[in-house]
Amino acid sequence: MTSVDGGVRPPAVPLWRVVDVTAPPERLAMLRILTGAFSLVYLIVRLPVFVQLTERESGFDGVGLTALLSGPVPDVVILATIALTLGAGVAYTVGWQFRRLGPVFALGFLALGSYRGSWGQLLHFENLVVLHVIVVALSPAADRWSLDARVRHRAPRDTTAYGWPVALAALVVVITYVITGVAKLRYGGLDWIVGDTLRNHVAYSAARLDLLGGDSSPVAGWAVRASWAWTPAAALTVAVELAAPVALLGGRIRTVWVAAVWLLHLGIAATMFIVFPFPLFLVAFAPFYRVERLWTDRPRWLRRGVQAR
Amino acid sequence: MDRRARILVTAVVVGALVAPVVLDADGFPLSTYPMYSSTRDVEVTVATARAVDADGTISTLSLGVIGDSDDPLVVAGELRAAIRDGRATERCSSIAERAARWDRLPGGPAVIEVVTERHDVVVQVEGGDSLVERIVHARCEVPV
Numbered sequence A: 001m002t003s004v005d006g007g008v009r010p011p012a013v014p015l016w017r018v019v020d021v022t023a024p025p026e027r028l029a030m031l032r033i034l035t036g037a038f039s040l041v042y043l044i045v046r047l048p049v050f051v052q053l054t055e056r057e058s059g060f061d062g063v064g065l066t067a068l069l070s071g072p073v074p075d076v077v078i079l080a081t082i083a084l085t086l087g088a089g090v091a092y093t094v095g096w097q098f099r100r101l102g103p104v105f106a107l108g109f110l111a112l113g114s115y116r117g118s119w120g121q122l123l124h125f126e127n128l129v130v131l132h133v134i135v136v137a138l139s140p141a142a143d144r145w146s147l148d149a150r151v152r153h154r155a156p157r158d159t160t161a162y163g164w165p166v167a168l169a170a171l172v173v174v175i176t177y178v179i180t181g182v183a184k185l186r187y188g189g190l191d192w193i194v195g196d197t198l199r200n201h202v203a204y205s206a207a208r209l210d211l212l213g214g215d216s217s218p219v220a221g222w223a224v225r226a227s228w229a230w231t232p233a234a235a236l237t238v239a240v241e242l243a244a245p246v247a248l249l250g251g252r253i254r255t256v257w258v259a260a261v262w263l264l265h266l267g268i269a270a271t272m273f274i275v276f277p278f279p280l281f282l283v284a285f286a287p288f289y290r291v292e293r294l295w296t297d298r299p300r301w302l303r304r305g306v307q308a309r
Numbered sequence B: 001m002d003r004r005a006r007i008l009v010t011a012v013v014v015g016a017l018v019a020p021v022v023l024d025a026d027g028f029p030l031s032t033y034p035m036y037s038s039t040r041d042v043e044v045t046v047a048t049a050r051a052v053d054a055d056g057t058i059s060t061l062s063l064g065v066i067g068d069s070d071d072p073l074v075v076a077g078e079l080r081a082a083i084r085d086g087r088a089t090e091r092c093s094s095i096a097e098r099a100a101r102w103d104r105l106p107g108g109p110a111v112i113e114v115v116t117e118r119h120d121v122v123v124q125v126e127g128g129d130s131l132v133e134r135i136v137h138a139r140c141e142v143p144v
Helices: A025-045 A047-055 A064-068 A075-094 A098-116 A127-137 A147-151 A160-188 A197-211 A220-225 A227-242 A244-249 A251-272 A283-288 A300-308 B003-023 B063-067 B072-084 B088-100 B121-125
Strands: B043-053 B058-060 B110-120 B131-141
Touching: A025 A047, A025 A075, A025 A098, A025 A127, A025 A160, A025 A283, A047 A075, A047 A098, A064 A098, A075 A098, A075 A127, A098 A127, A127 A160, A127 A283, A160 A227, A160 A244, A160 A283, A160 B003, A197 A220, A197 A227, A197 A251, A197 B043, A197 B072, A197 B110, A197 B121, A220 A251, A220 B121, A227 A244, A227 A251, A244 A251, A244 A283, A251 A283, B043 B063, B043 B072, B043 B088, B063 B072, B063 B088, B072 B088, B072 B110, B088 B110, B088 B131, B110 B121
Parallel strands: none
Antiparallel strands: B043 B058, B043 B110, B110 B131
């Protein structure tokens, strides 16, 4: 069997054997492109939120990287970090000067996420994408399908050099979801499943939006009244989260799990207006698949279009 | 990187991800993911702010006016933190300044109240009279 560039395709090793996983360089390259493109769009869409950080003066409580700070930083530092992160994000995505600018992007994204969460409310939308960017930024993800590779074609490395970072990103996803399931049993106990907690969370999200002058979900009222559904939904939520390791087995069971988690996030978005874009746009689950095929197996019409250029 | 180094780095990554759970310390990007994981009663306390005009008519403000953000989690969390840390008056002033520039604020003199309200959230979502208790933490005038 041959890989996309005519080389020998590495043997398939299941993801659960994390350190032995092999992959063609294109898989890691596609993970770089997907995480980079997603992060850039995310940062641009959320740009007003990051720029507004310059107006914050009191209530600073540093988390993550900004726990090292004793207080807010000057506006120019925030704006420079935003600009540097966006610029490095473009370089990360297209694979230009990746060994230097990849880590700069990861550090910038980590710094912005940390600083945004340092004002009394820690959100969890950015955790997974930042962790993926860190893993990819420290890997040889620009050996293919990058500007660096156009300038200097390097000799292929051992295929585990490409497979292991992908498997590590998959492992990060699995552990993250297990932790969310453990948290519900730890902080909520069995009452989280058998009580009215999930229904009350949905009602609370809608009520909070109403009281704060926002628009609550139009389906929240209908969902809250469907009292029969909440215990099965809560049990299913915890079961899906704790079952995350099955995704490392690959095959149909992995896809069933990914579909279940995606539906879970869709339900949260629909009833609570709380959107986790990284899993909802499926980029979080890219490490579980042979994502290089998004390009190598692209439709014929797209193939013709590229050749024509 | 040889296999031994990969094992070591993988172990460090797993350890880093699990450490917040062991230490019960939420952070970024390593987290315990505590959001919505506690049990929640049907009665809930929400921090918010509202405008009250000279006649006592109450107007709901917007997320942007209350918290200078479009994210309800940020707006609610930061207002709750301000009340907890004794900064409700300071927060009230910044809300009033934004309210003065807000084109949907009813005309005439008005004051801003930073409050915590306890509601039966299920009744609230169903459109009923849900208020159980209200505490006013700060009042300040909207600058003309």
